[in-house]
Amino acid sequence: MARLTAIGPRVHRVTSLRRREAMMGFLFVTPVVLGFVIFNIGPIIASLVLSFTDYNILNPSPRWVGLDNVRKALGEPLFRTALGNTLYYTALRIPLSIAIAFVLAVMVKRASLSSRFYRSAIYLPSIVPTVGSAIVWVVIFNPQYGLLNRALGLIGIHGPGWLTSPVWAKPAIILMNLWSIGGSFVIFLAGLQDIPSEYYEAACVDGANAWNQFWRLTVPLMTPTILFNLVMESIYAFQVFEAAFITTGGGPLRATYFLALYIYDNAFRFLSMGYASAVSWLLFVMIMAFTVAVLRSSERWVFYGGGEQ
Amino acid sequence: MDLARERVTRRVLLRTLVCTAAGASLGACGPKTTPQVVKETQVVRETIEVVKEVTAAPAPEVKLTLWHHWGGTREPLMKKALDDFAARNQGLTVEPTLIPWDRKEEAVLTAVAAGQAPDVLMLNAAEMPPYALNKALNPIDDMVAQVGIQAEEVYESDWKASSYAGKQWGLPQTVGGAAFLLFFNTASFVGAGLDPTKPPATWGETLEAATTLLKKEGDEIKQLGLLTGVTSWSWLNFLAENDAAWLSPDGREVQMDNQGAVEALEWIVHVTDAQGGAERVAAFTSAGGDADPFMSGRAAMTYQGVWQYYIIKTNAPELEYSSALAPLNRGKWHEANYGPHLYTLPAGTKHTAEAWKLLLWLTREAGGCDFLTAQLRPSPWKACNENSPVSKVADYWPVVLSALDATRAEPLTPLFNRFASIWDEMLEKAMHHQSTAAEAIKWAAAEMSRANEEFWAKQ
Structure with missing residues (x-):
């Protein structure tokens, strides 16, 4: 008491x-x-x-149409073109951005003396506004007087039209957006710094060379970070908009007409806000499905340490 | 005093901050008044009479909001026009907002939808019909009649472009004509053995001149003969030059599947191919300033509007150039008027009378006239051009005035943006040889008809 x-x-x-x-x-x-x-x-x-209405943004009385917008989208050739472009972009952009950001992070961590400079240099482009960087890239990609084709010309390669070519415009947009992988790079770098150095020392003692250390130690221990970046990058990739909006407007020949551009046009240029909302939700469902699939698959390839996979 | 008890806790601090912020916000929301000091006798307690200076209830100052697209070198000119307006109209001030041209749709549409539209809105005539159709603008017919504005005061195509569905929705500040003139580098003409006093007047002559003026070194194009810069918006000019129709006057029937349209597209493809093809020619983008192909001498001829004179004067004053009416094929119109910039009164404006005053100032009156004169360009209001000081110093003035009279008025449609998107694809299909000109025209006309029928069926 x-x-x-x-x-x-x-x-x-x-x-x-x-x-x-x-x-x-x-x-x-x-x-x-x-x-x-x-x-x-x-x-x-x-x-x-x-998304279930016929809604023109200037008219405040939406009309209920049920699933008509979804049905219309699925039957619309331009929607299919935009979807195809978006999937192409996503399929190339995600592995490239993850691989490049990861390799750069590993390299910067190894070059510890100058890593502060490289960290800043690699991260800096990701905070440059896309409007500014896109204009610079338009000049770089110009087939006539652009830096890229001039550089290719020095080694005897006749560069393509890049942004003016229906074949090369999508790869050009991918290349342009790879410039801003700074976010993923910094996350990878943080992940690499979390790996205890004792693991590498033990591997050295066991006779593992740099290559084996990378594949058998670094990569498995980095899989949670790779998973995180994979999810984030896929969300960004599916929503690609600004670079194409500024540089090509979706052309040439709709080669860079991505779903986000299609949504924008329908919402603000064609005043079909209801239809644009429906397509936005289709895009959301796609991103969600992809994310769930990635998370499900992660049980098989992500290593969380402590014997738990 | 017990200081320990009186200490300011976080809670007290937060409460004080919140109260202060709320008070400040409420104060800021209050009406602004013009101080007019009067003497007032006031009875105070104990019946002592004092004379006190107080601020009486004055006529409230009206602050008009204006959204426009005049950025860059035009922004200070616009500011001057608005300052002049405020100086002439006691109690009226204008708060301008510059809306970037490439993001105008989302800014304007969302504001209108949210009931937050400005008092006066700059809107291109081509984009006006959906606003008119959805009652997002106030018709101005009564005000126009009250002031006594006559149609003859304005160039015919510009006057027509300010009306839709039988009502007038705005007044033009700029001309929609003289927007597709042939600018040519006179030094390049002389260098190629062409006579700069006789610029090409037909499509055939233009193709020939473009080929003659083209300069290549190996595979590299050093100078483009003609930068057509053909886009969805300029497509209508080629139709006008070939006397080809695209839409019925009431906008209900698409008429673009015709031989004139096919010929126009074929000609664009010929000129493009003669200079290296779509991919190469597209590299000569009109980026403005030093990067502009015409101003930097990398294109010998280009189609440009009347605004280009001022831009050249500002960016490339040494450029040796001249201008002429756009070449014809078998039409009588040298270009199409698909949209002067209008000033409109969005629905829901709180200060209609004052906004109308500003609208008049920026269009029919000195504000609009001075603004354009300073840019060396004509006004849609004929009186401004007749007395314009530019006419005395600009040798291009006769060309500009001729162009204004040789501009075809185009039918307005609420589907202009959708059609423009279809034309972009059509032009690229033909220029990249994915289909023939005839196939591309047929496809575009069918797409336009489909969109048109779907739209009008819902109205």
């Missing part, structure tokens, strides 16, 4: 303190939560409702 009397007020004080801290915590997160609900959740729900 005496013990209880002694502890009682302390417990009360702790509970009161916790409650006050919780209140302060809620107070500080409230703006973010409110902003998310009003500016993200609200429009998401609104777009879901609008």
